[in-house]
Amino acid sequence: MMDSSVAVSCSNCSVRRLCLPAGLSQADIDRLEQVTRRKKLVKAGETLYRAGDPFSNLYAIRSGSFKTVVIAADGDTQVTHFALPGELLGLDAYSDRVHPSYAEALEDSSVCLLPFTQLEILAHQVQALQQQIYTIFSEELRQENDILMLLGKRSADTRLAALLINISSRYSRRGYSHSKFILSMPRTDIANYLGLTAETVSRLFSRLQREKLIKVSGRAVEIVDLVGLSELAGTHCSYEESH
Amino acid sequence: MMDSSVAVSCSNCSVRRLCLPAGLSQADIDRLEQVTRRKKLVKAGETLYRAGDPFSNLYAIRSGSFKTVVIAADGDTQVTHFALPGELLGLDAYSDRVHPSYAEALEDSSVCLLPFTQLEILAHQVQALQQQIYTIFSEELRQENDILMLLGKRSADTRLAALLINISSRYSRRGYSHSKFILSMPRTDIANYLGLTAETVSRLFSRLQREKLIKVSGRAVEIVDLVGLSELAGTHCSYEESH
DNA sequence: CGTCGATTTGAACATAATCAAGGTTGGTGG
DNA sequence: CCACCAACCTTGATTATGTTCAAATCGACG
The missing domain is CATH 1.10.10.10 (Winged helix-like DNA-binding domain superfamily/Winged helix DNA-binding domain)
Known part of the structure; x- marks a missing residue:
């Protein structure tokens, strides 16, 4: 990961108001930045993570876009998400400690790495961050509802x-x-x-x-x-x- | 809510190993029980909550079953879940503080009321509970993926x-x-x-x-x-x- | 300019929806 | 106990919608 030394700062990130920092105080953002220092570039067509990869990070999209795809036992695939800047990838991996889907860049893209263990510890100290994580989980669920609605329509x-x-x-x-x-x-x-x-x-x-x-x-x-x-x-x- | 005085205990609940207490120590379960004292009976065809109701509780199903339904702007409905004992209802309401769907009992059912604010405070003190909540959120997301897969298949x-x-x-x-x-x-x-x-x-x-x-x-x-x-x-x- | 993948378009076909009767089942009251 | 009613479920015939297979066109890129 040769690009991991690139300095990243939430404070001047163009998508911060859509991302984890939304609603956090400057002091809290400063603390958040300590766990979000690394970023990664993913070229169009490359995968950010594959199904089965161990869960260690969440990924916040800074620029570009991704699709997430689940693979059924019979090899059939299903695109489950199109993810845009400011959105988080990888939340569904928490329970199994393994990514259930793979994420592929639809164009050259840039993401922040959020080591979940560290994020968890920080969330424990910063109430606003804890609530922000709940919110993102919950929004994700609601969005899935919308998609279900969509696919259910004939x-x-x-x-x-x-x-x-x-x-x-x-x-x-x-x-x-x-x-x-x-x-x-x-x-x-x-x-x-x-x-x-x-x-x-x-x-x-x-x-x-x-x-x-x-x-x-x-x-x-x-x-x-x-x-x-x-x-x-x-x-x-x-x-x-x-x- | 005339039935709210009914004593409920996680310790002797038949679905505890599928519910929030899963993986918690006895001491932690004891603390959890302090916020899960109330239960509610819902008859077949009655709703547990309606779309638009303010979010205050999560609901853990003790017995019976529910369907959750979202209503589109055009009045069209979509069943998004069938929920069985041990499963949690209401997680998707967190972000908006309002339930985006309604939950209707498919048969006479019994649920535990989990006041989310209190649960949140407790989770802050009990690390295992915090992780259990993340796990449930994440499992929910993964399950939604499965459903998407299902609907996507022709x-x-x-x-x-x-x-x-x-x-x-x-x-x-x-x-x-x-x-x-x-x-x-x-x-x-x-x-x-x-x-x-x-x-x-x-x-x-x-x-x-x-x-x-x-x-x-x-x-x-x-x-x-x-x-x-x-x-x-x-x-x-x-x-x-x-x- | 040529090539390959992506997209568009057409024609035949398959699948599930719609419309329309019947047939069950469980609960209620005579 | 039986008749009746109301939901719910099943089945058939027809139609609509989207798929499949096939071929032509477009567009980015070397």
Whole structure:
């Protein structure tokens, strides 16, 4: 890990308000920084961790994006998450001390390493951090609920619409445009995530464009009719979850 | 809450080894009991909490079973969980301080009330409890991954097979037969959970019986060919997660 | 400019949804 | 004890939706 000497500081991190430091006092952030000194660069297509790897760190995404994938006994795979900057990876490994999924960078990315044992000790001393960890766990659970909702809905167009709304709101939360963004993942990953085939996803992009809800050009997406898309998705465009 | 005076003790609870006390010393359990004194009875069809209710307690199921359901903006519902004895309900409410789903008893049930604020304070003092809470959060996340896997798989028979295997292993963990059990939920709930219709689920039960993988009579299920069913489910029957 | 992977599009097919009856089961009251 | 009712479950016929297989096109990159 030749890049581990790179100095990292939460204080001047561009995604700190979305990450663990959110809501912490400057003094607490100073203490947090003592366990988050190391970062790691992961190139597009490389894995951050593999299924079965021992659990030692959580990873906070500084830049780039990842997909997490679980592998069934029969070798079948399922994309379970698309993770964006400020989001945490690896929480689901705690109980087994082993990562149940693998995380692969969708583009060149940078992550902070959070040694969990040290984080645990610090959380014991800093009440606000403890609560922040609970919050992140809980938010993760709630987000999974949303995905379940999405996959439970039968129609394919509803699923894609919901994913676009979801990604849009997450980009907007990062401070980027909520109407124009570049999807970092290929159609096959979107399809796998939504429980569809790549062909169907491609057709849906075409259809949504024909219906003047979005504009697509490869992985570049522009949401033209947010209200219409939200109605299709069934999740009346929720941008209020930002704060 | 007229039943709140009923004395409850973790020490002699039949599901303690599946619940929060798992792995705690007797001394720690004694302390835990001080915050878990109250229990509540919920009749079949009644709700334990509703979506939007303020978060104040976690609920540990002592007996019976529940479904948790999220309601989309368009009124559409999605069953997200079937919860059995020893399992905890309400964890996903932490971040918003509000329950994002409702929990309804599938049969007459009994739960322990765990006031989260008190639990949090105690966890701060008892390291083992703190870790147990992390573990439960993390297990919950991992379980959600399994469900995603399940919904992502295209074929309906695979989904039902996977659910049966999952429920079977959970019953076995409780000490009950893993080959014979009574499903406490109606077909419509199974269908909603699996992203199918009740008719399809009914046909699938018939088909799995015709193929000699199971025997069904209403809600009573017997798994005849566990290996065959596991192969269909794709999750090579995992009973090793018990300990 | 050529190559390879990713994407789009088309046509035939499969799977599960929908619509529509029947058939069970358990609880209630005569 | 039996009749009745209301949920719940099963089964069949038809239809809709998404998959599969196949081929053409696009686009990044050497």
